Amino acid sequence: MLKRFKQYFQKITTNHDQHRKKVLTIDDHLVEVENTRYFLSQALITDVPEMLAIERAVYAGQTPWDQNAFKTELRRQSGRFYIVMRHEDQLVGFCGCAFDDRRRDAHITNIAVHPDSQNRGLGRFMMQTMIDRAKRLRYQTVTLEVRYSNVTAQQLYRDIGFEKTGIKKRYYFGDHEDAIDMTYRISENGD
Structure with missing residues (x-):
């Protein structure tokens, strides 16, 4: 009986992990936001200098997160999903989210859009991307x-x-x- 339970538990855990991995990936890299095409991808360690440059532009020369904080987040093997948006090969925005299966909460850790690209729907697009992922994982809330x-x-x-x-x-x-x-609150929004 214990052996069958272990097999069942391993099967559901594996299925959950595979589903989560699929949800926290990007399939369509070319996206259109307000009639402009952008390249959407998961953030990489090599994106960190550009992410810091956006923070400096947004926060009057300051960087609320330093290089080590970003690198630590991007190195995590699970539970984190960071995206970047590029236009004509320039990083114009990024958003990070921590997905907590136990609490059923997706917590937006960081979001920024370069001042030259603000008011073009990019922040809304990135937020909606995280909300959609939380819905697909059947989470209850997205917080920030x-x-x-x-x-x-x-x-x-x-x-x-x-x-x-x-x-x-x-x-x-x-x-x-x-x-x-x-x-x-995902459930209260009819989702």
């Missing part, structure tokens, strides 16, 4: 933190369907700005 002062991002997230669920006081390193917790 956003700076209290970043009202533009907050509005985008509300437009997508996120709602404010809390505040983390003095959350951000350096300036100690508060963060607003936001949650997208």
Whole structure:
């Protein structure tokens, strides 16, 4: 009986792992966002310098995440999904997400679009990409933190369907700005 249970458990675990791996890959690399074609791919270690350059452009010369933080995330074997978008071979945006099977939550860890490419639907596209992955994995929520002062991002997230669920006081390193917790509830959005 124990042997049969072990075989059954191994089979469902293997099936789950295969499904998860398939969901957290990109099949269609050429995407169109607001009538412009982009190349979408999973982030690689070699993308980190360009990701840091985007952070510097977005955050007034600062990099909320350093090179080691990005590399650590990209080296993880499971549970992380980072995407980059390129236009004419230039990195224009990236988004990272931590997928937690136990909590059934996909947590957006980082998202940035180069200022020259903002207001073109890229942030919304990348957020929707992560939400779609969470739906395919039958997760319950997608969560994130956003700076209290970043009202533009907050509005985008509300437009997508996120709602404010809390505040983390003095959350951000350096300036100690508060963060607003936001949650997208998959089951409540009819999905």
